[in-house]
Amino acid sequence: MLIAACTFAILAGLLHVLIFVLESFRWTDPKTMHIFSIPSAQEAEATKEMAYNQGFYNLFLGLMALTGAVLAPLGHTVVGVTLMTAGTGSMTAAALVLFAGSPDKRTAAAKQFVFPALTLLALFASALI
Numbered sequence: 001m002l003i004a005a006c007t008f009a010i011l012a013g014l015l016h017v018l019i020f021v022l023e024s025f026r027w028t029d030p031k032t033m034h035i036f037s038i039p040s041a042q043e044a045e046a047t048k049e050m051a052y053n054q055g056f057y058n059l060f061l062g063l064m065a066l067t068g069a070v071l072a073p074l075g076h077t078v079v080g081v082t083l084m085t086a087g088t089g090s091m092t093a094a095a096l097v098l099f100a101g102s103p104d105k106r107t108a109a110a111k112q113f114v115f116p117a118l119t120l121l122a123l124f125a126s127a128l129i
Helices: 002-025 030-035 041-046 048-074 077-101 103-128
Strands: none
Touching (some): 002 048, 002 077
């Protein structure tokens, strides 16, 4: 189950790195604006600084999960599982906040929820075995 957890953590981490790129570097691109339901270029410009900062939060969570997923199978199990739990636990919580607080973004919240939640379930299952 640890390998499954690492696989899901890698997928969650890569998704958050992609979100980082979109929020921090492509925020005003029309395709990115569509993805994030930004109605106008003016609104994208007005929220660009906030999105840039938020993108780095996503990068750091992604790197935490990815680092844990690499370290755990290399024998650094405690550190790896700790990093995966912290990273994907934060991702899962953030997805739940988005789901509860922004009904129009529930599809995005569900997509952000799946891989981190599966990581946590696999980690829990591996602790039981």
